Amino acid sequence: MDEINGKIFVVGTGPGSVEHITPAARKAIEQAQVIVGYGTYLDLIKELLAGKEVVSTGMTQEVDRCRKADELAHQGKSVAMICGGDPGVYAMAGLVYEIVRSSKSLVTVQVIPGISALNAAASRLGAPLMHDFACISLSDRLTPWDVIEKRLNAAAAADFVIVLYNPRSKGRADHINKARDIILKHRTRSTVVGIVTGAMREHEKIIVTDLEHMRDSDIDMQTTVVIGNSNTFRWNDLMITPRGYEKKFKI
């Protein structure tokens, strides 16, 4: 991280509290001349932004945000593009590369990973991701719904733990119920479900329920939903997917 001019750091700030930002991410933010990001994520780390040039854009303006970062870096500035969670998981890393590739600006890009929503949610639910899992976004903004359905069917049939990103928003209120119905074609109604909203933020809400009852729960844009596999069990309001030790070691 010596040469920082003409460079975009795509920085993951984790679930939202400063205690989950890595030193590498913090250093990139501190050294950058310009901070680019979406308002909500910037608010969560505002103590790190004092005295910086900050370019804040709206939530759906990802393309503008990346173009701006590319433009500033092309002028020789060091830019930190802030992403909640991990920029490498369904987030800004790819778009930054695509914009830089397309503009031919020759700007250098470095991705600094953060604690992503799947890691944060799993840690609050117990241990749901001890075995093979599939992550599926329910947003059909950029993906046809039939592709999403195909992946839900495949993951449910092969008994993956399933992590659902973007389970619900105003424009797609019913996607989560459609996903549940698809998964129910392959799994029992008592399959354990974990629902984490605002992980590690002030308003954090954690629910452990099952496929039968999950429709009663509040789910919004900030929610990550984890559907257990056929061995996942509940214990003390937690959700645990056994790795297989219990058979071998008679725990």
Add this chain to the structure above:
Amino acid sequence: MDEINGKIFVVGTGPGSVEHITPAARKAIEQAQVIVGYGTYLDLIKELLAGKEVVSTGMTQEVDRCRKADELAHQGKSVAMICGGDPGVYAMAGLVYEIVRSSKSLVTVQVIPGISALNAAASRLGAPLMHDFACISLSDRLTPWDVIEKRLNAAAAADFVIVLYNPRSKGRADHINKARDIILKHRTRSTVVGIVTGAMREHEKIIVTDLEHMRDSDIDMQTTVVIGNSNTFRWNDLMITPRGYEKKFKI
């Protein structure tokens, strides 16, 4: 994190360099009276362990390690169980809960997430995880091989990006080639493949290749293999899975 007696913190220390350990993880290590872990992971963070009681066990002694942590916490001690990566992804979080549940020790457990191998590998490869992905471990130590094959087939057929954990060890040198052959039933030979060994450690090695040529690459226990989906492309030795913006916004 106020009450730390009689508690096990299951702490993720990330890919291996101190600059990727979150402040929350560092604090738990600093406050714990006893540190329990596997030798290699303890070595990576030895600067944090000065003056601590340290219980180090071998790699395959996970059950003993968790029993020891449970026993020490049951005596009223605060214990930090150290895990490389994220304890919540194919790691110790589940086994700790299972041991505590079985011993009825009433010890409290708290999982502190870390940067997992999938996040670290993705950040070094470019942006492979911009779309739906499935994580599959190729270790048949605790999982029957036919379950692993079923999941490889399902993930490949539904065009998930595929992240392979435990791709090769002494006892299973050929699993990675078997996995490749299964994936090739559903994908073209030019499908992009990223191979990351020792991410963010001194000996880090990154290869971007394709399904046809991947067999020529060094792959070992410390390697994470990422198989792209049908849209993943190579650019400047990187691996990028487009999210779909390019169609909508004409990048």
